[in-house]
Amino acid sequence: MPRGGLREGAGLRPTWNRGKTQTIRVPIVLADRLLEIARKLDSSEVSNSVTESDRLDLAGAIALLDEALTLKPNAGGAIKAKIRQALTLLVPWYI
Numbered sequence: 001m002p003r004g005g006l007r008e009g010a011g012l013r014p015t016w017n018r019g020k021t022q023t024i025r026v027p028i029v030l031a032d033r034l035l036e037i038a039r040k041l042d043s044s045e046v047s048n049s050v051t052e053s054d055r056l057d058l059a060g061a062i063a064l065l066d067e068a069l070t071l072k073p074n075a076g077g078a079i080k081a082k083i084r085q086a087l088t089l090l091v092p093w094y095i
Contacts, residue, residue, distance in 0.1 A: 017042050061086040 014021075026034055068082035 017044075057089040061089040064089070 064082050064086040068079045068086070071079050071082070073079075
């Protein structure tokens with residue numbers, strides 16, 4: 001009885017829904033977060049289409065950025081705070 005070799009159905013089952021994978025190099029501090037995002041995209045938890053909620057978030061982000069432009073340069077971090085708020089609307093997983 002021969003041993004080894006390729007057998008149909010043998011080996012690990014794929015854990016990704018969208019096909020073959022590729023190894024990439026990313027900074028260690030970003031690796032866990034990027035893998036989390038990739039898993040959400042793969043499981044279709046994150047939609048690729050623009051929804052009404054996305055449009056509202058985009059409009060809100062634009063309004064926040066417009067407001068940040070009107071603040072005085074020495075506003076004590078208020079400009080950065082507005083930009084951070086806009087980023088959280090544009091990119092829900094923004095840290």
